[in-house]
Amino acid sequence: MKLPLHWLHEYVNPGLDAFQLAERLTMTGTAVDHVLTHGVSALDNFVVGRVLTREQHPDADRLSVCTVAIGEGDVAQIVCGAPNVGAGQTVAVASPGAVMPDGTRLKRAKLRGVVSEGMILAEDEVAIGTDHNGIMVLEDDLVPGTPLIEVLPIATDVLELEITQNRPDCLGVYGVAREVHAATGAELAPAPWEADPGSSGEIEGVRIDVEAPDLNPRFTARRFEDVTIGPSPWWLKACLMAAGQRPINNVVDITNFVMLLTGQPLHAFDWDVVAGGHLVVRRAREGETMVTLDDVERTLDPEILIICDDEGPTSIAGVMGGQRSEVSEKTTTVLMEAATWNGPNIQRTSTRLGLRTEASGRFEKGLQPEQAIDGQAVATKLMLELTGARLVPGTVDVGGPGPEPARIVLRQEKTERLLGTPVPEDETRRILTALGFGVDDAVRVPYWRRDDVTREVDLIEEVARIWGLEKIPSTLPSRRGATGRLTREQKLRRRAGDALVGAGVSEALGWSFQSPEVARRLRLDGVLADPVRLRNPLSDEQAVMRTTLLGSLLDSLRHNRARGLEDVRLFEEGAVYLNRAPEREPTPAEQRGTRLPDERNHLGALLTGRLRPPSWRDESPPAADYFAAKGVLETVLAAIRVDFAVERTSEPFLHPGRAARVLVAGADAGWLGELHPAVAAEWDLGRVAGFELDLEVVLPAARVDPLYEDLTSFPSIRQDLAFWVPAEIPAAKLVDTVRSAGGALLRDAEVFDVYAAEGRISLALRLEFRADDRTLTDEDVRGRREKIVAEVAKLGGELRG
Structure with missing residues (x-):
């Protein structure tokens, strides 16, 4: 989610710069991925101007030569190509030195032989809109020379947030403002939905039926007549643009603005084209089709929830509206819908159709029924203000308003016991109150945190993250007489990993899932080419379980080489899954007939590039090869005191003549060698050497405790x-x-x-x-x-x- 700071500051202003605020939010659990800049820079070069004269360019029919007052006694000559420029207008001006949204620095120029000392700006040239058909004409009472940033939000810092699944309330600007208020103590403005101009009761001429209440807990609607469709004001366009949304028209922009502000998506129907003045929420029928707003015909099935009128589907619930009832320039009557949908069903619908939207992303996380009316309240204010609409009395409300708030007892002694330090009671009360919780003899959970805060420990977590995790001392948990130690296998695996790190090999972590194509690229055969297939994979690239660590290690090598690292040494320890009966006693599940794959722990390492950096004494160090890999293997097995032998072998993924089997106690424990050039080429790599060990074979042969012998009493x-x-x-x-x-x-x-x-x-x-x-x-x-x-x-x- 992109959060424009100028929009956030309408509700809370902590007095911190973007990076300080990003750090504070991240430390309290709202992760900030990036701090971006939206709009223009070099703001001193953007001012309000007034067009004094406009004359036709002598050598260009579509250009005008204007004199523009840009300050007291300061006049600039500007060549302008906009058809709507005229004398007497108050306009936005960029002088030489201004930096445009694409990074271009404006210079004094000649256009068809006439000097131009700047630009008269259209809204897209300062990134507050998309219109380039004409210049912006500002209010007449503005004084030339006034900094443009004081009039229009032409520049703002933007925080790109990573919102977790349990915090859909932070997918709205006001939800984040509440977090900032709690984290910094800055004053929070009242919620924008507190004053609702709407009323309850039925709406004349509107009939709504919900046939699937399990998937649609609440459906609300309001009707607006005498709506005038047109462009949105610049302040609204600027908010949408900075948040990554494209302005369309005032009604559609209102739905997007409200969604970004409150977290509640809305949908506007052109009510005059809704057949029968009647909407039904139901499951789609098998094979039913409709054309969505993106002009794509989609085939539906009974798992998909739709909204339809008397002629058929008009929108896919919670995902995207339909083309047939969309708002257009001819729209005069709007039905504004704000509903609550079942999150898992929306996620399945979005995945099934390959259609993910801002709305579906919010509904998937689980919005609450009360939020529907929050969105309606803000949308109603804006519809009345920006479209000249008349609100028809009443509000359709099917299924509301929502359950009573949960009450949880929070004990100070439990807080201290879990955190390892006491938190002052007044600070606990302040934090919870700032986050919107009601605090008296018990804590009342606000509706926007209903699915997230359900236990006393959840309240303690809220207190801890806002109070400051950095304030909590490092203490050992209560042991109650329990003791713990590493198992023999854990000791040996850690020792092997330490030996690899000591040999200059870095640890990598790869996916247990991989593409079915990996086996072909590795030229594998036998059991390694028959992987365990997933019934419901995340993607085709993660459709099977890996049978070797080689694929993920090669992916990591390529990733590093693609970023300029020539000499790469990586190892990975992890499970592989063989599509065969495990070599052990069957589990109860397997005894009941559920066959599990043979899961085995492996340790693998790959080396490519030079073995050491070049220096003035050694300009061409040797490259990684079979013997370098064998040296690393010997280091690892010596660390865990395992005797081994190697014997010549041939594997389709290994280089002929540079391949060996590793034998431990006479058993096959893995492979050692250089990869076949054709295999390495599949990952755009040159010479690659390495090994992979089956720890299920190696570790039983290891000696944990050292044995000492006399080496010095008698000479050799x-x-x-x-x-x-x-x-x-x-x-x-x-x-x-x-x-x-x-x-x-x-x-x-x-x-x-x-x-x-x-x-x-x-x-x-x-x-x-x-x-x-x-x-x-x-x-x-x-x-x-x-x-x-x-x-x-x-x-x-x-x-x-």
Whole structure:
């Protein structure tokens, strides 16, 4: 919702600038997304002027050359193209230096050879309307040189609010004004609906039937005759424009203005074209059609509530009116409707038709029946003032006015116990009163908060957020003898995450839902290509449950790369959902026949770009590849003390020859490698390396508590051996053979050099021998070394040199 501050200040002015007010509102629960500027700037260059003379431009039929008084003794020559400009008019003028709504700075110019020292303005040129057919003509009694901002709201700050589902009262300017009043103590003007010029009783010539009271708790209507359709005044247009609405005509503008002010949408019917002077609120019939105001024919069904006359549907209740009964230039009689609709039904209708409007967005959140008459009161005042209408006595009111206000007892001791600090009783009373609650022996909930405040704890929340959450000290809740600690799995998962962060990998959070297209883009097959499908997805892009973390991680990589981050390292821990029977005992629901997917916790990481930033010593750092990913994997598994092995594999989404399976305790625990270039290209990425682990396999093999051993009492013997082995023998197999042959005395073996020639590969290993009870001699090691050479020979290898 866009909230123009000049409109807010008509009801409350806290004396804060836009950013200070935004911070205060956000801290009290009304989130401000952005602070915007609407209209013009460099306001000193916008003034009231008076046209002294108007002459025809010598070289242009459609241009006039005017002399305009713009201050005491100050006259400017302005070339104007408006057809309605004339001598003696009081006008709005922009001088050179003025900044227009689109950011253009006005300059002194020549138009067809004649100097022009500014502009005489139309309403669209100061963003208070859309009319560009002629200039604005102001009141004659204005003095030339008067700052234009004192006459017209040509510039205002606008707060863009994010209103939560439980606060539809803040979808109106006055609702936010009430919040500002409570949060700052600034004086609040009376509600604009307090004085209602309307009356109760039946209306002659108007008949309303509500056949679906479950979906239409209240329907109100008033009839206006002798209505003159025309443009709205500039002040009303300015409010609508700053709030993001386009002015149309005075009657339609009144409905939009009232909706933005009170939060209650209204609809105006051209009563002369409503067949039979009769409206019926009912469910649509299967296949029934109507043309809405956006000139689209829509097919309806019985889940959709409509308003119809004796000839058929005239509007979709709570969403959009129909073309057949819309207000036009010929309208002279208006029936103004303000109703309350069932929020969930409006939401379903809006989704089903793909038609979301300002009205439906408000009704979805749940408006109260009392708000209908609030909207009628304000609309009635404006109809009488701006259209010259005559109000026909009476008000149709079906289903009103609403239930009695709820009464909730609020205890000071409960407030202190929940907040951890006492709030003065007089401050509690002030806050609740400012928010519109009645306070005596119990708290009376105002109708506009009926669905939100239902319990004592809700009142405590209201007090806390206005009093100031920053004032509440950090205290521990009452434990009552309870103790708590992390589970083994939680400890290990946190330790793994910390290790990744320590390795320079940032955590990402992705959706559990994804598009069915992800499996194709990842070239997946088997169970990973058969995801769990949602019965009622939010969108086609979130129609299935993910079977791997890879899709969401790639989305995050692309998001970062698209914003200029070349070197990205991300990890995610989360659930994946496999469309198969879980590998565990069935739950009671599953025993009753409800099959749940196999939900498994995974940990994945992806790296792209350079491994470290370039510097003067290293202008071209290495790029992320298989070995970089393996290094990160080793860091993670070392942190949780898991022994693992890798073996060559082939996966359709991995690069051939740069892919491996991760084995933990002999079981398949995930994959490691570089993504296939075709897969990376699906996300507009280059080389990407990473891994994904099934934590259900990894964590049971982890050692939470460290085991210590003596490393320094007896020295070790280190020797290097190099072997020629056939090219098809993996290095891991050679290392495993050496470790097995070395026995208990061989404490470590690692490859430190690789050399390839003539179809063979030379692998050099550094060996460390050590005993726990003595210092080893060459004789002790010789036998182990000879056995190692013999076992390697069985692989087809030989000692080099």
